[in-house]
Amino acid sequence: MIIAVDGPVAAGKGTLARSLARELRLAYLDTGSIYRAVGAKILEADQDPGDPVAALSVAESLGPGDLERPDLRRESVGLAASTVAVNTQVRAALLEFQRDFAKNPPDLADGPAAGAVLDGRDIGTVVCPDADLKFFVTATPEARAERRHKELIERGDESIYARVLQDLKDRDARDSQRVTAPLKPAEDAVYLDTSTVEAGKVLETALDVIRSRGL
Numbered sequence: 001m002i003i004a005v006d007g008p009v010a011a012g013k014g015t016l017a018r019s020l021a022r023e024l025r026l027a028y029l030d031t032g033s034i035y036r037a038v039g040a041k042i043l044e045a046d047q048d049p050g051d052p053v054a055a056l057s058v059a060e061s062l063g064p065g066d067l068e069r070p071d072l073r074r075e076s077v078g079l080a081a082s083t084v085a086v087n088t089q090v091r092a093a094l095l096e097f098q099r100d101f102a103k104n105p106p107d108l109a110d111g112p113a114a115g116a117v118l119d120g121r122d123i124g125t126v127v128c129p130d131a132d133l134k135f136f137v138t139a140t141p142e143a144r145a146e147r148r149h150k151e152l153i154e155r156g157d158e159s160i161y162a163r164v165l166q167d168l169k170d171r172d173a174r175d176s177q178r179v180t181a182p183l184k185p186a187e188d189a190v191y192l193d194t195s196t197v198e199a200g201k202v203l204e205t206a207l208d209v210i211r212s213r214g215l
């Protein structure tokens, strides 16, 4: 079974995808971490995330350990990730790894996986267009910015709500307007709006959809 979970930044897609993985014994891939790893390595090398040659060379040399870097969740890394993600060749270089993960999911700690759940921006449209089920997770920009702002404060980072909201809107614009694999719901995606719904309820709704389809 392959489940695709797409949506904009801080909509709650990671939380939903991780919970689905746990409930259904699926391997989980956060595809954003791949783009973040490319962004982090570019920043580390003092290169420009908008430089297509540098971005492609980093994308082609990415190793599994790069997805575990401690700096991946930084706001600056997220912004760099959304810049490298505009690059068509970078996206092509990262596609095979994601498709292979979906088709041949790695074993879980306690045995084989029953399939895979991937979250990102283009899983239902490009990476796994034949996924058994596709969710598109959304929330208002304000609800998402508030969530992200709280997260940053709790983590001990400095954060200004207005700035977080603006960065998030910039990232939405870049993700939705790019030419290759823009952020958009697949035609057969099930919408889940998390603006005023807590994570447990979102998971319950998603599991209901899965059961109602006999998956």
Ligand code: C5P
Residues within 6 Å of the ligand: 009, 010, 031, 032, 033, 035, 036, 078, 081, 082, 083, 085, 119, 120, 121, 122, 123, 171, 175
């Ligand atoms: O999901 P996350 O915020 O970690 O992703 C970081 C950036 O990586 C996104 O803003 C987006 O530009 C890019 N991305 C993408 N396609 C994916 C996953 C992430 O373009 N499947």
